[in-house]
Amino acid sequence: MKSLSISWGDITSLKVDAIVNAANPTLLGGGGVDGAIHRAAGPKLLEECRSLNGCAVGEAKITRGYELPATWVIHTVGPVWVGGTRSEESLLQSCYRRCFDLVVETNINSIAFPAISTGAYRYPLDRAATVAISEAQEFLKRNGSGDKNIVFVGFNSTSIEAYQTAAWEI
Ligand code: AR6
Numbered sequence: 001m002k003s004l005s006i007s008w009g010d011i012t013s014l015k016v017d018a019i020v021n022a023a024n025p026t027l028l029g030g031g032g033v034d035g036a037i038h039r040a041a042g043p044k045l046l047e048e049c050r051s052l053n054g055c056a057v058g059e060a061k062i063t064r065g066y067e068l069p070a071t072w073v074i075h076t077v078g079p080v081w082v083g084g085t086r087s088e089e090s091l092l093q094s095c096y097r098r099c100f101d102l103v104v105e106t107n108i109n110s111i112a113f114p115a116i117s118t119g120a121y122r123y124p125l126d127r128a129a130t131v132a133i134s135e136a137q138e139f140l141k142r143n144g145s146g147d148k149n150i151v152f153v154g155f156n157s158t159s160i161e162a163y164q165t166a167a168w169e170i
Helices: 032-041 043-050 088-106 125-142 157-169
Strands: 002-008 018-023 060-064 072-077 110-113 148-154
Touching: 002 125, 002 157, 018 032, 018 088, 032 043, 043 060, 060 088, 072 088, 088 110, 088 125, 125 148, 125 157, 148 157
Parallel strands: 002 148, 018 072, 018 110, 110 148
Antiparallel strands: 060 072
16 A cells, blocks of 8 residues: 655654654764654664765665664755755755665665754745655655555644645645
8 A cells, every 4th residue: 555644743753664864964963853863763873874974965874773663764964945046956855765765775665754954954844845745746656556655744733734735735
């Protein structure tokens, strides 16, 4: 079965095959969802991240989830929003596409995404939600009959509404 859903709450509590981390290029942790994931996964996550030599904006790398209920963490680095003048939209699209490439390579069936770039990196939530939902729909179309469940996690009512509006409008 394929599904795309919107869920409210803390991504670190989800028992899915993979959760996505909105990381920074060092992959060595930070605030926001990145901090929450590292706290919940424990120190072995940081140890594995140190071996990855960072990650470019728009790219993604995978690690184990350690003490998380999720088996895997896919770390991606979203763009910092600079008014839409620095290819932010194509970089954010690339984040989702690279995550979906890893989903295929690693045989992941269920994946949960936070709203990448919409916190510290200030990407407008409505635009980011449109990118997220349309990339997921494209992936589900391309992926044929495979079993894939994609969850978008909103951390507050504004992000839930942004996903709902985007899903309605696409
Ligand atoms: N579960 C789900 N969503 C969350 C959680 C959580 N536990 N915590 C925050 N969010 P941000 P960015 C939402 O700032 O904008 C870090 O320091 C939050 O409400 O975490 O990509 C990194 O190291 C927002 O909608 O990520 C980088 O330096 C969304 O997650 C930088 O922040 C993303 O907010 C990355 O900034």
